[in-house]
Amino acid sequence: MDFIASLIAASIRAGTPLLFATLGEIITERSGVLNLGLEGIMIMGAMTGFAVSLITGNPWLGVLAAGVAGMAMAAIHAFFSVTLKADQSVTGLMLVLLGIGLTGFLGRSYIGQVAAYIQPVKIPYLSELPFVGEAFFNHDPLVYVAMLLVPLTWFFLFRTRYGMEIIAVGENPEAADTLGINVEKLRYASVLIGGFLVGIAGAHLSLAYAKLWTDGMTAGRGWICLALVIFSGWMPQRALLGAYLFGGLDVLSFKLQAAGVGVSYHLLKMIPYVVTILVLLISVIRGRDKFGAPSALGKPYIREQRY
Amino acid sequence: MIKIERRHETPRWLVYAIPFISIAVSLLFVGLLLLAVGVNPVDAYMTMFSRSFGSKFGLTELFVKTAPIVLTGLAVAIPLRAGLWNIGAEGQLYMGAFAASFIALYVSLPPPLVLPAMALAAAFMGLLWASLPGILKAKFDLNEIISTLLLNYVAIYWVDYLVYGPMRGKEVFNFPYSDIFPDFAILPRFFGTRLHAGVFIAIIIAILLYLVIKKTSFGFAVKVVGANPKAAEYAGINRKRIIIYTMLIGGAVAGFAGMMEVSGIHMRLRSGLSPGYGYAGIPVALLAKGNPLAVILSAFLFGFLYVGGSALQTTYSIPVSIVYVFQALIVLFIIGGEFFTKYTIRIRRG
8 A cells, every 4th residue: 555655646746747738728728729749848947946945055946947948039039920820830849949959058056066956845634644644745835836727727627717708718719819819928927927937946946846857857748748738638637547547657667677577778768758658649530629629729820811 | 903913924024033033132131130139240251151162161162062962862852753752861861870870880891892892881870761661652652751851850769879889989989979980981071171972972963863854754753743643544644652752762762861971070979960951951952943953053052151151150059950941941932933924913902
């Protein structure tokens, strides 16, 4: 039982960065903007968060800085895709290159350093419970924040005016525009909020999960999150399930390795990527992809000129 | 009032000027970054130039680094013409390298047949690796960007598994390398430098693909599918087949790049055998607008960035990842510039 409880706990911890980033991308994509740059934004968040924590000694300032760095990267994407109406795939891909390049360049001196990291917080009483306490109530605060963000994101998107306007803009920008909704403003806002959350995902990686900074430490998590968005059918509650499942896969390959199962470490490392492709395939075959995708996803909105 | 208006016609000079302006502005931005870490950008750029154009060794290195980028650029450009993003050239290159190494080390063939067999095996393996995303895209409309990219990680871990495990050489101490290839499995080299025969083959492949794209009905069909999928259907072009074929061509070319790297440069299979050549193919193809001949030119620019980048690393210990920043900035500025070919900014009173 203890083993299972610790496995669940570890999956939740490993799944938290995935959850932050997937929720962020759901908000972005709901407005009709496809941001493929998650990998680059996340790694900027990881590096910035680590650097700021190292310099100030306060990991929470690091988390905030990571969010702002993510937002800054996302702002580039918003400018190109919303204002310049450029191909969103290209800009997203270039954000990945930019993020990996900049962090490799600027983050080199932080490799091997130890920064103040985020301490776990036991929830009073609940963490004393057998099994459940260990599995769910003995984590760092960002884990709880991510959990709370799931209903909050759902509420924001489906029960508030702004959220519903974002969805309208993602489904049918022409109609939304006719109704007097400012398409460009809402798309900017969604992309920036998304970037903030993806930046925080990076901070959780470097300041709570791994507690260090290395080059390329996001290791494809940004791409896995893009697949998770499709798997979730653009619904926050399904993102929770997907993120923790994939966190579990990450942990499993670790634990199998530690248990000495006689399978190469490098083969075990392939598991999350292979499973992601399979999950994508299943989602697509079941048609959830077409069902949930915002209709205007990836298409720039160009208002017809009136004379 | 500032107003953005659609242009009725685009000045011709602007179209040609944009790539050059973009490169210049990127140099400026990276210069600022270099200043931030205390390196004089003028000195740094001088070093980049003198190390690549200043000596016989530098020049041949330039060609040696350009050649794989020509191939990965083509691997991105051909599917891109059909509207597909092959982000998997890196993985296809690794799988090609694996197949070529397997032939070189474990299959006994008459020596003259070894190099051709390696090339064929590498191209076929790359093709196979690209076929999965291609088929999934055609059959289920599965996003090829995500699937090709995820397969890169699988391919890189596969090669790591081999060189840390079953294919690790007997005389490599603890390095993640295979044994050195026999002589007849190594591409001929010239002038006592690393300039190898693969460089010329890469250029020939680019020319051949140019002819295929410009002169055959297949090339025309690819263009129609890329420009207007609806029109392709009306014209009776099998869109799905074109999608799969362009991905297969891309995979085969990237796979061959893998053979070229292990047989021409490393002379063995090893961990980390490509410094991101597959990813460099993306900006290269974009810069060339999918034209195979233009790919040669834009690959040369990125080859220069790689040679210059490693010169910066040895002289100023600046990480090579600065090359990625360059790549991203150049493309972003070009996109920004293209906006001004379609739109113009008017400032009016009132």
